[in-house]
Amino acid sequence: MNKILSIGLLLFLIGNVSVFAQAKTDAVLKTKDTLKSVDIDPLTPAKAAFYSAILPGLGQAYNKKYWKIPLVYGAMGTSLYFYIDNKKKYNEYRDAYKSRLAGNPDPNYNYLSDSQLIQAQEFYQRNYSLSGFFVIGFYVLNIIDANVDAALIQFNVNQNLSLKPEISPDSVTLKSNLGLTINYRF
Structure with missing residues (x-):
């Protein structure tokens, strides 16, 4: 009885494994396009600059760089x-000086x-005056x-183009040399 049960269990497991192991043979293989064409809109920078000129920070929102908006307004x-x-x-100091010249000195x-x-x-x-120039400067910087x-x-x-710092030891002076390597993979 045990032999019959164990043989039946073995046949059941083998049958299920073979059923799940079968793959669909009529599937069509599709090639993956690794070089996708990206549409470039030449007016995108002009739109972003225009939006920032209308309302500071709106160009950053158009570019989806929302973290820059608080920096602009700050x-x-x-x-x-x-x-x-x-x-x-x-104006307070000017008015105090003018009132002093007029003969009515400000007690403050x-x-x-x-x-x-x-x-x-x-x-x-x-x-x-400097603060006014800074306001105008940050407004222009926002647009740029x-x-x-x-x-x-x-x-x-x-990832084909990379710029990495490199530290290499000098064999003559035994000091470390710091440099940058530019790699381009074809």
């Missing part, structure tokens, strides 16, 4: 804050001499970044 917002704050302080600024009021005006005037990033998205980057 840089422009900080510069704009310093522009407004320095402009307000410049009695501890400052005329030359100190003039120096404070010049200091804050210079700072609000969106344009360049959109152009580089279309650039073909693959």
Whole structure:
């Protein structure tokens, strides 16, 4: 009885294995295209720059580089804050100096001499001018970044071209030489 059961179990397992091992023979083999044609839109960088010019950060969103948007608004917002704050302080010192010349000295600024009021005006005037240039500079940098990033998205980057740092020992001086190797595989 045990022999019959073990022979039956063996035939059952062999039969199931052979059934699962059979493959579909009428399958059609398809070749894989490793060189896919990528459509390049020459207007993509111009669109990204235009979007960033309309609303700062919109070009970065168009390029799907969402992590850059807080950087754009942080840089422009900080510069704009310093522009407004320095402009307000410049106007305060200017008004205090003008009221002192008119004969109505401001009690908040009695501890400052005329030359100190003039120096404070010049200091804050210079700072609000620089802050204004920074606001404009970050705005332009935002547009340039969106344009360049959109152009580089279309650039073909693959593993055939690589740039690696290399440290090799010098046999004469026994010091390490640092260099870069450029490899291109065909």
